[in-house]
Amino acid sequence: MDKPHIMLVEDEIHLARGICFNLEEEGCRVSHFESGEKALPALEVEHFDLIILDVMLPGMDGFQACKAVRGLDARVPILMLTARSEDADRVHGLENGADDYLTKPFNLSEFLLRVKGMLRRSSWYRPDPVEEGYQFGDNEVFLLSYRARTAQGEIDLTEMEVRVLSLFFRKEGEIIPRGELLESVWGYSSDTETRTLDNFVVRLRRYFEPEPSKPVHFQTVRGVGYRFTRKGH
Numbered sequence: 001m002d003k004p005h006i007m008l009v010e011d012e013i014h015l016a017r018g019i020c021f022n023l024e025e026e027g028c029r030v031s032h033f034e035s036g037e038k039a040l041p042a043l044e045v046e047h048f049d050l051i052i053l054d055v056m057l058p059g060m061d062g063f064q065a066c067k068a069v070r071g072l073d074a075r076v077p078i079l080m081l082t083a084r085s086e087d088a089d090r091v092h093g094l095e096n097g098a099d100d101y102l103t104k105p106f107n108l109s110e111f112l113l114r115v116k117g118m119l120r121r122s123s124w125y126r127p128d129p130v131e132e133g134y135q136f137g138d139n140e141v142f143l144l145s146y147r148a149r150t151a152q153g154e155i156d157l158t159e160m161e162v163r164v165l166s167l168f169f170r171k172e173g174e175i176i177p178r179g180e181l182l183e184s185v186w187g188y189s190s191d192t193e194t195r196t197l198d199n200f201v202v203r204l205r206r207y208f209e210p211e212p213s214k215p216v217h218f219q220t221v222r223g224v225g226y227r228f229t230r231k232g233h
Contacts, residue, residue, distance in 0.1 A: 003029045004049040004119050009039045009065060010081070011057055015104075019052070019111075026112060028119075034058075036065030043072045050118055055082040055093065063096045070097035074156030075146050077118040081106075094199045099160035100186060101196065117187015118160070134169050136217055136230040139208045141165055150207055160185060164200060168218070168228035177225040201226060 006023055010016040011034045020030045031046070033039035037059055051069060055062035062080055069078060080093040080101040093101050102114060134141045138151040143166055146157045157165070163185045167176065179190025181197055188194070201220075205212040219227045 003027055005029045005031070005047065006115075007039060007042065007048045007051045008032045009034075009036060009052070009057065009062070010054045011035065012054070022108060022112065023115065026116075028115075036060035036062070036068065039065065040068055040072065043069065048073075048076055050115065051076055051078045052115075053078055053080050053098070055080055063092055066093060066096040066098050070158075075159045075162075077159050079114065079118060091199050091202075094196070094203060097158065099158060099200075113187065113189075120187065134165075137208065137210065141169075143169075148207065151210065152207075155207060160200070161204070164204065168226075172228055172230055175221045175224055175227045179225075181225060 004027075006028050008016060008019055008023075008030055010019065010032065013034075016032050016034075020032055023030050031042060031048075033042065035058055036053075053062050053065055053069070057065065060068070062082075066078055066080065069076070077100075078098045080098045081104055082093070082101055083104045100114065100118065102111060134143065139148060141148045141157075143157075143162050146159070146162055148155050148157055164181070167181065167184055177190075178197060182188040182192055182194070183190050186196065201218055202212070205215050205218050208217060209215045217229060219229065221227050
């Protein structure tokens, strides 16, 4: 199997060197760029399995770069690195199309675990073909082609969104514990404390719910996790 190809967009040279070294030790190929402006043209000519994107970049910031990446590649998983711990920044990143975030300074082993979880690529991850054209409410989701029809129009889905939706559809009507979602989709240990999942569900509600603030399909089960229902009861 080819080495996973990772794009790293990071302007702190000493940090970038450390990340590149450790990812290459793990069997990855890394292309490093110091700015979003330099990184984006590479997306038009090369395939990447994961993008690691710092928020604080010179010129175009990480949020703008993330949005631009999504304009070029709707599927590629994006991990954002942020020196800020405010929840608003994490939400902002996820709203711009990121799939996860890590606050700097971070633990190296946690970073590598996070990357490995996100690199479970579609080369061996495939939703069940019978789930093609999955309908609920005013929505139709095509997992194999990474797209959906919604009341707001047609949208492209990211790889991580497809993973989450596939699990929800497979376990329709069941309560899925937070730990199971984090482990199955992001590759986290089940006891990881993170708001990524909750912010991600907010994103899905914005796509698919008639009233995102009053969800009928993607329901929160307090203290446990989430439940998806097709009929919205």
